[in-house]
Amino acid sequence: MARAFVKIRDIQPLVDAAVEHGVDLAPFLSTPVEVEEVGTPSIAIADYFRVQRSLALASDDLTAVISSRKLTFKTGQFLIAQMQNxxxxxxxxxxxxxxxxxxxxxxxxxVRYGENRLALVVDDSHFPYRSRENTDFVELVGDCLTIKIHCLLDSLTEGAASEALRRIKLKRKRGETRRPQNAFWSVPLEYGAPAYELIYDFDLACAPLQIRQTVDMSTDGVFSRVIGHLDANDVSDGEISIGARTRDLLEDGLSRQSDVARKLDISVATLRRRLAEEGLQFRDLLLETRLQRAEGMLKRGASVAQATEALDYSDVRAFNRAFKRWKGKTPAAFAQEFQS
Known part of the structure; x- marks a missing residue:
């Protein structure tokens, strides 16, 4: 898998939406990578999906407010549950x-079936994009959607999708400057297609699999599986800090230090030591993740009692104390201020 990037300037609509929803994108955008072949500040494709996930969580919209038709974030878990069968x-x-x-x-x-090929066709010609007039952004979203779909399929089939992949069709025109996100692909690309297509070998696609029995389903969200798959297959995975990887797992829903260490294939003691080397503590990261989730719930109109229950706090008073230390105001005051 080649290293794929997204130019920061190309995702401005996402950045604007994040500001509108009070999402802090600094962890992903504050230290952009200057890529020689890109020639402009860019972020890795996995960080692009982290930006989307943060916005999707804050807005409770799986489309990360790219669509004018909202999908509740938990529909991603429903989709995975169906696919694992x-x-x-x-x-x-x-x-x-x-x-x-x-x-x-x-x-x-x-899905289109041929003599020796099977194609997943994604036609977004009439998709209700919020920024449809921004053609460059819509094309970037479409390019990245093909990557997202393939990573999701590959993570669930333990590499069978990569083995079977034969060709990708994109809607953008041939002859444009090669977009750095499309460096992801190691198969031929066709440009100027009427719809996006992921084309797989038919015989390999028919080979029997046992997804539920063999695949680790502890991370069952769409974004979680895609980001985890990209990180696991990134040729420069060593550059990803242990703090960032721990945050990812906490945002995926893990909460116990032992579970996070197991997912990272290290001991709890090693996890603590490597976090300490980055000036971090597990309990602080866990608290930050939980409170960010609470902030998103309150912004969407959830009551303090609902946020307390969803985050497994012992009582409302404990949640109030934690939230006030973090934000300097009670959850009720924060919610009232945001709504006003």
């Missing part, structure tokens, strides 16, 4: 297309 890559693709259409309420995805 598949018995082949082909069945996984069919389930993905069917349930994404059902969730979006329209037919944007279809």
């Amino acid at each position: 598949a018995t082949s890559l082909m069945a996984t693709i069919e389930i993905l297309a069917e349930h994404m259409n059902m969730m979006h309420g329209d037919t944007y995805n279809s």
Whole structure:
């Protein structure tokens, strides 16, 4: 897998939406990478999806407010739950297309069968993009969507999707400057297609799989699986700090230090030591993640009692104290101020 990047200037609509929803993107954007072949400040493709996930969590919208038709964030877990019942890559693709259409309420995805090929077709011609007039951004979203779909399929099929992948079709025109996100692909790219297509070998796509029995399903969100898959296959994975990887797992829903250490394939003692080397403590990261989730809930209109229960606090008073230390005001005062 080649190293893929996204130019920061190309995701300005996401940055603007993040500001509107009070999302702090500094951890992903404050130290952009100057990539020689890109020639402009950029972020790794995994960080692009981290930006999307942060915005999706804050807005409770799986589309990260890219669509004018909202999808509740937890629908991602529903989608994964359906896909893990598949018995082949082909069945996984069919389930993905069917349930994404059902969730979006329209037919944007279809599966085409050929003599020796199987294609997942994504036609966004009539998709309700909020920024449809921004063609560059819409094309970037489409390019990255193909990466997201393939990573999701590959993570669930333990590499079967990469083995079977033969070609990618993109909607952007040939002859444009090569977009750095498309460096991800190691198969031929076709430009100027009427829709996006991920084309797989038919026989390999039909090979039997046992997803539920073999795949680690402890991380079942769409963004979580995609980011984890990109990190695991990044040729420069060593550059990703242990703090960033720990935050990812906490945002995925893990809360115990032992579970995080196991996912990172290190001991609890090593996790503590490596966090300390970065000036971090596990309990502080856990508290920060939980309170960020609480902030998003309060902004979306949840009551203090609902946030307390969702975050497993012992009582409202304990939640009030923690939130006030973090924000300098009680959750009720914060919610009232935000709504006003």
